[in-house]
Amino acid sequence: xxxxxxxxxxxxxxxxxxxxxxxxxxxxxxxxVLDSVSMDIYHGETAVVMGGSGCGKSTLLRVMIxxxxxxxGRVSLLGQxxxxxxxxxxxxxxxxxxxxxxxxxxxxxxxxxxNVALPMREHTDLDDGIIDIMVKMKLxxxxxxxxxxxxxxxxxxxxxxxxxxxxxxxLDPEIIFYDEPSAGLDPxxxxxxxxxxxxxSKKLGVTSVVVTHDMNxxxxxxxxxxxxxxxxxxxxxxxxxxxxxxxPVVQQFITGAPDGPIPLRMSKTDFGKDLIx
Amino acid sequence: MSxxxxxxxxxxxxxxxxxxxxxxxGMGYLLTGSLxxxxxxxxxxxxxxxxxxxxxxxxxxxVGVHSIPIVTLVIYFVGMIIALQMAYVLKGxxxxxxxxxxxxxxxxxxxxxxxxxxVLTGFAGASIAAEIGTMVVSEEILALESEALNPxxxxxxxxxxxxxxxxxxxxxxxxxxxxxxxxxxSSIVLDMGxxxxxxxxVEFLKMQDLVTGLIKSVVFGALIALIACQEGLxxxxxxxxxxxxxTLAVVYGIVALIxxxxxxxxxxxxxx
Numbered sequence: 001x002x003x004x005x006x007x008x009x010x011x012x013x014x015x016x017x018x019x020x021x022x023x024x025x026x027x028x029x030x031x032x033v034l035d036s037v038s039m040d041i042y043h044g045e046t047a048v049v050m051g052g053s054g055c056g057k058s059t060l061l062r063v064m065i066x067x068x069x070x071x072x073g074r075v076s077l078l079g080q081x082x083x084x085x086x087x088x089x090x091x092x093x094x095x096x097x098x099x100x101x102x103x104x105x106x107x108x109x110x111x112x113x114x115n116v117a118l119p120m121r122e123h124t125d126l127d128d129g130i131i132d133i134m135v136k137m138k139l140x141x142x143x144x145x146x147x148x149x150x151x152x153x154x155x156x157x158x159x160x161x162x163x164x165x166x167x168x169x170x171l172d173p174e175i176i177f178y179d180e181p182s183a184g185l186d187p188x189x190x191x192x193x194x195x196x197x198x199x200x201s202k203k204l205g206v207t208s209v210v211v212t213h214d215m216n217x218x219x220x221x222x223x224x225x226x227x228x229x230x231x232x233x234x235x236x237x238x239x240x241x242x243x244x245x246x247x248p249v250v251q252q253f254i255t256g257a258p259d260g261p262i263p264l265r266m267s268k269t270d271f272g273k274d275l276i277x
Numbered sequence: 278m279s280x281x282x283x284x285x286x287x288x289x290x291x292x293x294x295x296x297x298x299x300x301x302x303g304m305g306y307l308l309t310g311s312l313x314x315x316x317x318x319x320x321x322x323x324x325x326x327x328x329x330x331x332x333x334x335x336x337x338x339x340v341g342v343h344s345i346p347i348v349t350l351v352i353y354f355v356g357m358i359i360a361l362q363m364a365y366v367l368k369g370x371x372x373x374x375x376x377x378x379x380x381x382x383x384x385x386x387x388x389x390x391x392x393x394x395x396v397l398t399g400f401a402g403a404s405i406a407a408e409i410g411t412m413v414v415s416e417e418i419l420a421l422e423s424e425a426l427n428p429x430x431x432x433x434x435x436x437x438x439x440x441x442x443x444x445x446x447x448x449x450x451x452x453x454x455x456x457x458x459x460x461x462x463s464s465i466v467l468d469m470g471x472x473x474x475x476x477x478x479v480e481f482l483k484m485q486d487l488v489t490g491l492i493k494s495v496v497f498g499a500l501i502a503l504i505a506c507q508e509g510l511x512x513x514x515x516x517x518x519x520x521x522x523x524t525l526a527v528v529y530g531i532v533a534l535i536x537x538x539x540x541x542x543x544x545x546x547x548x549x
Contacts, residue, residue: 065423091425099423105416109335119424123329 025072035231051228097175098168105158106152113148158189330508334433341443357456377477379461394497398530406526409509410519444498
């Protein structure tokens with residue numbers, strides 16, 4: 001497994017990265033979840049972090065958004081080192097990025113429109129009339145303008161994610177993080193979400209970081225991909241580079257072969273010995 | 278007992294003591310955070326959150342208003358029970374006319390605050406723990422934080438303040454209902470007139486009976502909500518974790534109420 005050198009994409013030559021992850025490691029009660037991860041993500045690109053369940057990609061996402069403090073290494077976001085920031089120091093930065101959570105994470109006690117309005121109500125001085133208009137605009141971007149009065153419990157999983165996306169872009173963020181955007185969705189809705197991700201990155205020029213194990217969607221939306229395995233980046237590059245990668249782990253992930261360098265049987269002890277002793 | 282056993286027993290006790298200290302520390306953190314977020318906007322130290330005050334009102338309705346029927350039912354019956362039990366005892370002393378006083382004192386000083394709080398532990402504490410626990414599981418808490426919104430300010434503060442204030446109001450109400458229950462029995466069983474019952478109650482009850490009860494009720498209210506919020510925020514895992522949090526919120530809530538009640542009873546006995 002060789003670590004491919006990460007170079008800035010051709011369209012954005014020699015720029016300061018928007019997100020810089022340097023040798024980040026994360027241990028949870030003695031278990032190493034992230035070993036040593038480094039990646040630079042540049043302005044305006046859509047970076048996809050892929051990997052199987054338990055490879056540490058969700059942990060990496062939480063480190064990037066400052067909700068976990070890494071055990072080793074450093075993380076910078078929008079030119080600021082966030083590794084040692086306190087919750088309070090982190091807050092101004094939080095207004096500059098949005099997150100779409102895996103389940104949408106809508107506030108269940110509020111209507112769809114109130115969910116989208118909350119960040120604007122709390123962080124801006126705009127009056128309610130203007131906020132109402134902006135909420136309609138955000139909901140229109142995700143195609144749900146007529147659904148503002150419904151409660152989260154009344155809409156489908158795919159719609160929740162779309163509302164979550166509208167809420168994530170409420171304050172016009174510079175970066176949007178997506179945690180498993182297509183998990184649990186049917187192929188059509190997953191396609192809609194993919195289209196929205198590409199649309200937003202084109203229309204708003206935001207930097208997107210997508211964490212996923214859905215290869216179809218990854219190849220569709222990515223400018224650059226990072227393959228995470230056992231807490232390390234084992235491959236990175238453009239979708240074409242990844243597709244043509246000779247790395248067996250990457251190939252197994254693309255083809256979805258049940259056995260290979262990522263083993264089917266995860267037990268470390270000998271089966272025969274375990275049975276007979 | 279061998280030395281090893283003593284050592285492991287001490288170890289267990291020490292561990293439990295440490296857990297208790299951390300638990301109380303966590304509640305203290307939530308309490309100071311709540312008070313800070315309540316006071317800071319008034320002192321101009323923090324931007325007032327619009328959603329915070331709306332949540333406070335919603336929680337007051339949820340905790341205080343919706344629980345009125347169940348509190349009425351429970352306390353009215355308890356008032357009747359006390360009157361019946363005391364009528365039996367006091368008749369033996371030839372002093373059945375003391376029933377109004379006994380019921381009044383028992384209600385104001387002890388049963389009004391405590392039983393209303395216990396009802397509220399089941400009614401509000403459990404649902405607060407379940408609600409916040411579910412929010413943890415569905416990443417809503419993380420979503421709040423990532424929008425630079427403080428969960429203590431948005432979730433804990435409104436619940437703690439609402440429960441403390443509403444328990445105070447409910448206790449005043451419960452005192453009246455309990456006395457009404459006592460009167461119901463007295464008039465049926467002991468043939469007491471309403472004027473007699475009222476004058477006896479007013480004559481012997483002191484302001485401090487009422488006030489000590491109400492002081493307790495505010496503390497009880499804050500305790501119920503703090504424990505429920507803490508259990509909710511500590512949830513790990515899915516539905517199972519939420520279920521455990523709900524149970525623990527009620528169990529720890531009741532234990533905390535009784536312990537605090539004992540402390541206050543002792544304090545008031547010594548001081549007043």
